[in-house]
Amino acid sequence: MSTRLRWALFGVLLVVAAALPQFVDAGTVNRLSEVLWVAVAALGLALVTGFNGQISLGHGAFVGFGAYVTMILTVDYNVPFALAGVIAVLGAFVVGVAVGLPALRITGVYLALVTLGLAVLFPQLVVRIGDITGGTVGRQLLPRPGYGDSALLEELGQRKFLGQAGFRAPGWSGLADDQWRFYVFAVVALVAFLLVRNLTRSRIGRSLVAIRDNETAAEVAGVRVDRTKVITFGLSAAIAAVGGWMFAVLNNQVSPTSFTITLSITLLVAAVLGGAASIVGPLIGATVVVMLREVIPADSQRFSQVVFGIVLIVVMLVAPGGIVGIYKRVEASVQRRRSLASTPGPPDPSGPDESAVPARTQEA
Amino acid sequence: MALLEVEGIGVRFGGVVALDGLSFSIEEHEICALIGPNGAGKTTFFNVVSRLYEPTEGSIRFAGQDLLSLPAHAIAGLGVARTFQNLALVPGLTVLENVMIGAHARTSGGFWGSALGLPVRSAERRTRDDAMGLLGDLGLAAVANRPAAGLPYGTLKRIELARALAARPRLLMLDEPASGLTHAEVAELGATIQRLRDEFELTVLLVEHHMGMVMSISEHVVVMEFGQKIADGTPGEVADDPAVIAAYLGAAS
Numbered sequence: 138m139s140t141r142l143r144w145a146l147f148g149v150l151l152v153v154a155a156a157l158p159q160f161v162d163a164g165t166v167n168r169l170s171e172v173l174w175v176a177v178a179a180l181g182l183a184l185v186t187g188f189n190g191q192i193s194l195g196h197g198a199f200v201g202f203g204a205y206v207t208m209i210l211t212v213d214y215n216v217p218f219a220l221a222g223v224i225a226v227l228g229a230f231v232v233g234v235a236v237g238l239p240a241l242r243i244t245g246v247y248l249a250l251v252t253l254g255l256a257v258l259f260p261q262l263v264v265r266i267g268d269i270t271g272g273t274v275g276r277q278l279l280p281r282p283g284y285g286d287s288a289l290l291e292e293l294g295q296r297k298f299l300g301q302a303g304f305r306a307p308g309w310s311g312l313a314d315d316q317w318r319f320y321v322f323a324v325v326a327l328v329a330f331l332l333v334r335n336l337t338r339s340r341i342g343r344s345l346v347a348i349r350d351n352e353t354a355a356e357v358a359g360v361r362v363d364r365t366k367v368i369t370f371g372l373s374a375a376i377a378a379v380g381g382w383m384f385a386v387l388n389n390q391v392s393p394t395s396f397t398i399t400l401s402i403t404l405l406v407a408a409v410l411g412g413a414a415s416i417v418g419p420l421i422g423a424t425v426v427v428m429l430r431e432v433i434p435a436d437s438q439r440f441s442q443v444v445f446g447i448v449l450i451v452v453m454l455v456a457p458g459g460i461v462g463i464y465k466r467v468e469a470s471v472q473r474r475r476s477l478a479s480t481p482g483p484p485d486p487s488g489p490d491e492s493a494v495p496a497r498t499q500e501a
Numbered sequence: 502m503a504l505l506e507v508e509g510i511g512v513r514f515g516g517v518v519a520l521d522g523l524s525f526s527i528e529e530h531e532i533c534a535l536i537g538p539n540g541a542g543k544t545t546f547f548n549v550v551s552r553l554y555e556p557t558e559g560s561i562r563f564a565g566q567d568l569l570s571l572p573a574h575a576i577a578g579l580g581v582a583r584t585f586q587n588l589a590l591v592p593g594l595t596v597l598e599n600v601m602i603g604a605h606a607r608t609s610g611g612f613w614g615s616a617l618g619l620p621v622r623s624a625e626r627r628t629r630d631d632a633m634g635l636l637g638d639l640g641l642a643a644v645a646n647r648p649a650a651g652l653p654y655g656t657l658k659r660i661e662l663a664r665a666l667a668a669r670p671r672l673l674m675l676d677e678p679a680s681g682l683t684h685a686e687v688a689e690l691g692a693t694i695q696r697l698r699d700e701f702e703l704t705v706l707l708v709e710h711h712m713g714m715v716m717s718i719s720e721h722v723v724v725m726e727f728g729q730k731i732a733d734g735t736p737g738e739v740a741d742d743p744a745v746i747a748a749y750l751g752a753a754s
């Protein structure tokens with residue numbers, strides 16, 4: 138795709154995103170907001186797994202971390218939402234680095250297993266520290282609208298709830314809360330996607346892919362492999378926590394059931410389905426995944442896990458590059474056909490020189 | 502002073518002694534060939550210089566500096582670049598990006614600067630232009646934007662050469678650059694290596710089984726067998742050396 142066409146499509150996407158909330162009901166706007174948080178979380182996963190090759194089956198835990206920190210800070214400490222988000226994201230970076238350090242010593246399937254453990258442990262840990270997390274039922278970010286009775290407020294007051302107004306549309310905006318939230322999410326997602334796009338197209342981005350495909354080649358070229366992997370893991374956790382902040386803001390409710398292994402798998406499906414080593418991939422994948430969840434009845438979580446599992450396997454087998462990969466393949470074959478039509482290709486170099494002593498193959 | 506001074510390097514893999522007290526030195530600006538039968542330890546020596554293998558004994562000085570005190574990722578920055586016997590390209594990147602990877606050690610731009618995109622733009626363009634120049638120089642401009650996977654073997658070998666050159670090294674180490682090439686390509690490669698040596702003021706360490714090329718372009722030949730040096734001199738000297746003849750006849754039988 139030419140750069141100009143790409144920017145044109147990007148512009149169209151922005152215009153559509155800006156206009157859409159004006160024409161659809163609040164429920165649909167919230168669905169779109171859901172797509173955005175899933176997309177951002179999947180973007181974080183795509184960075185570490187798709188570009189850098191460190192498989193994580195536990196990124197739902199970082200989303201959960203972001204959501205819980207946001208909830209606790211805003212409810213218990215009356216920290217403004219924006220600041221709570223910044224703190225949650227920085228905290229997730231630190232946690233991500235802490236997870237990424239031991240991840241240096243393990244790779245591939247073993248790393249997948251260890252991060253899977255992270256996904257399984259997270260909800261249990263949350264329940265264990267129920268005093269601040271609300272245990273198995275979780276907690277709300279604010280008194281629900283209409284719950285203005287003094288008994289509840291008093292109870293909340295005992296929990297040092299200082300009466301923060303919640304994530305509301307400011308008066309000057311003239312927007313409904315759901316619309317305002319969507320626009321804020323859109324800006325946050327835009328920033329996250331642009332930053333990751335810049336990163337992947339830079340010197341650092343090349344080194345991420347080099348580490349994924351050939352660690353020795355990367356190291357010999359001067360890449361600090363360990364350092365790069367750890368920072369990437371941390372960054373990826375931080376981006377997932379941005380998704381967690383969005384989750385908390387959107388749902389006003391944070392409970393351990395939202396951050397089980399199912400979420401980690403959902404994120405992986407979103408990243409892989411869209412194309413894990415691409416930038417728009419996670420957005421496309423998140424859109425499909427949220428739509429899929431829509432058509433699968435909410436009471437059959439098991440069933441949805443099976444569906445996602447099947448989707449994952451089919452994509453891996455049929456189109457490892459995901460939807461973006463399919464598009465690129467089609468584009469490449471069209472281009473090749475076009476260039477073949479215009480210029481005859483050079484003849485392929487003939488076989489190897491017989492006079493060279495055949496060398497035994499040896500791994501470098 | 503020699504550019505590379507190798508002193509008594511030993512490498513063991515379990516019971517296998519891959520390098521056994523290897524010593525030699527390379528003068529600046531020369532093309533030095535490192536030859537020997539299969540399994541002599543040539544690639545192992547490259548991997549020691551790259552700091553991928555830890556020697557059990559010995560020392561290596563590069564431009565007077567203790568090379569073995571540095572980690573692997575610092576070797577490129579020191580001025581040593583290499584190619585790999587079995588290719589170590591990055592299939593997920595384009596040919597151009599593979600060459601740009603070669604410049605990693607002499608360019609800057611960390612995570613934060615790269616993500617923000619602003620301060621690194623011009624540096625990025627310089628790296629790209631430089632890599633494009635090298636690709637053009639080696640006749641690879643047409644494939645610059647193709648994925649590095651799936652190109653003909655000879656092309657891949659030249660891409661590796663371009664990537665090594667992108668580091669602007671003082672010492673270029675080539676591990677069997679002529680293997681798998683056609684007669685015509687081998688002759689051209691020999692001329693290319695000599696030209697690059699002059700153009701980029703390189704010192705070249707060449708591992709190669711193709712004796713015609715070794716004898717025609719190198720000024721200095723080191724011969725190894727079973728991890729040890731058995732001869733060291735000009736191409737004419739080593740070609741007449743009985744130990745060398747015996748090693749090669751032995752390997753051929």
Ligand SMILES: Nc1ncnc2c1ncn2[C@@H]1O[C@H](COP(=O)(O)OP(=O)(O)OP(=O)(O)O)[C@@H](O)[C@H]1O
Nearest residue numbers: 496497499514519538539540541542543544545546
């Ligand atoms: N990573 C390794 N683990 C175990 N043994 C190794 C390893 N690398 C090399 N060796 C052994 O060390 C010896 C030297 O191998 P090396 O690859 O250095 O030979 P070479 O001179 O490059 O041979 P060729 O001409 O076939 O490339 C061989 O016996 C080889 O089997």
Ligand SMILES: [Mg+2]
Nearest residue numbers: 499543544586
């Ligand atoms: Mg070898």
